[in-house]
Amino acid sequence: MTGAERSLLVAKAKALKALGHPTRLFMVEELSKGECCVCSLVERIDADFSTISKHLSVLKEAGLVEDEKRGQKVFYRLRATCVTQFIGCIETVIRENAGIHARLAR
Amino acid sequence: MTGAERSLLVAKAKALKALGHPTRLFMVEELSKGECCVCSLVERIDADFSTISKHLSVLKEAGLVEDEKRGQKVFYRLRATCVTQFIGCIETVIRENAGIHARLAR
DNA sequence: ACGATATATGGCTATTTTGCCAAATATGAT
DNA sequence: ATCATATTTGGCAAAATAGCCATATATCGT
Numbered sequence: 001m002t003g004a005e006r007s008l009l010v011a012k013a014k015a016l017k018a019l020g021h022p023t024r025l026f027m028v029e030e031l032s033k034g035e036c037c038v039c040s041l042v043e044r045i046d047a048d049f050s051t052i053s054k055h056l057s058v059l060k061e062a063g064l065v066e067d068e069k070r071g072q073k074v075f076y077r078l079r080a081t082c083v084t085q086f087i088g089c090i091e092t093v094i095r096e097n098a099g100i101h102a103r104l105a106r
Numbered sequence: 107m108t109g110a111e112r113s114l115l116v117a118k119a120k121a122l123k124a125l126g127h128p129t130r131l132f133m134v135e136e137l138s139k140g141e142c143c144v145c146s147l148v149e150r151i152d153a154d155f156s157t158i159s160k161h162l163s164v165l166k167e168a169g170l171v172e173d174e175k176r177g178q179k180v181f182y183r184l185r186a187t188c189v190t191q192f193i194g195c196i197e198t199v200i201r202e203n204a205g206i207h208a209r210l211a212r
Numbered sequence: 213a214c215g216a217t218a219t220a221t222g223g224c225t226a227t228t229t230t231g232c233c234a235a236a237t238a239t240g241a242t
Numbered sequence: 243a244t245c246a247t248a249t250t251t252g253g254c255a256a257a258a259t260a261g262c263c264a265t266a267t268a269t270c271g272t
Contacts, residue, residue, distance in 0.1 A: 009128050011200045012193065017126025021230090022112075022119045038249060051231050053250055058229095063203040072239045072248045080199040086192025087118065093186040094117045097169040127260085144219060157261050159220055164259095178218045178269050 011063075018062035023047060024055050025087070027076075031065060032084040035077035117169070124168035129153060130161045131193070133182075137171060138190040141183035 001009070019025055027041060038056065042049045056076055059065045064083060067076045078084070107115070125131055133147060144162065148155045162182055165171045170189060173182045184190070 008200060009132060012196045013126050013128045013131045015196050015199065016122050020119050020123025020126045022115050025119045026115060048232055063199060074249060082195040086195045089188040089192045090118050090121050092188065093121065093169060094114060154262055180219060
């Protein structure tokens with residue numbers, strides 16, 4: 001594997017890892033409906049606002065979202081709409097596993 | 107969010123998290139070319155075989171791969187071919203980030 | 213039965229991740 | 243200027259993860 005291939009692999013893994021947390025995945029799903037400010041996510045998620053802010057920075061570092069400050073608020077939006085599609089793919093996989101769903105949710 | 111929605115979210119995050127490691131992502135990419143035995147992956151990956159075995163069990167627990175023992179060997183294969191597609195999606199996202207690629211690979 | 217091969221698992225340590233609190237920063241309102 | 247609101251960042255402790263070694267287990271060949 002070349003250095004460039006390795007870098008790409010690591011970057012892809014980083015993006016997938018960023019999606020691999022229930023709270024961050026939820027955020028991405030919410031953002032897929034349209035941009036929103038941090039404060040709006042704080043209302044929808046039961047966690048400290050500092051925790052939410054850190055989760056957003058993980059998504060940003062992974063290249064999945066971008067932010068824009070407008071006034072006091074910072075708005076986040078998905079950089080990659082295809083992310084929504086592959087979350088759907090994962091969902092299909094999970095649902096196909098219906099029989100062992102309980103185990104997977106553990 | 108209902109309990110079922112929450113379970114689905116957690117299961118999806120678990121699958122994405124499983125993909126969020128360079129070695130496991132590489133394994134999945136290799137498996138997308140066709141099933142193969144653990145011993146074959148051991149040859150392609152520079153890590154202890156016990157480490158490789160554990161990574162495979164993570165993928166299996168997440169519902170992404172299935173295994174079948176044939177003789178001494180255990181063969182693994184992708185349960186979800188769509189996984190390949192969304193890895194392509196992620197790759198597109200990463201490549202779009204070309205300008206900040208170096209930062210993402212860190 | 214015995215030794216070799218293939219894989220999984222237990223145990224351990226080092227590293228990373230999470231999530232809360234407190235503090236810092238920036239913007240808007242009065 | 244002062245204060246409230248919105249967000250980020252530093253710091254810390256608990257929990258989870260990664261990876262190696264040693265060990266256990268199963269299968270094959272002799």
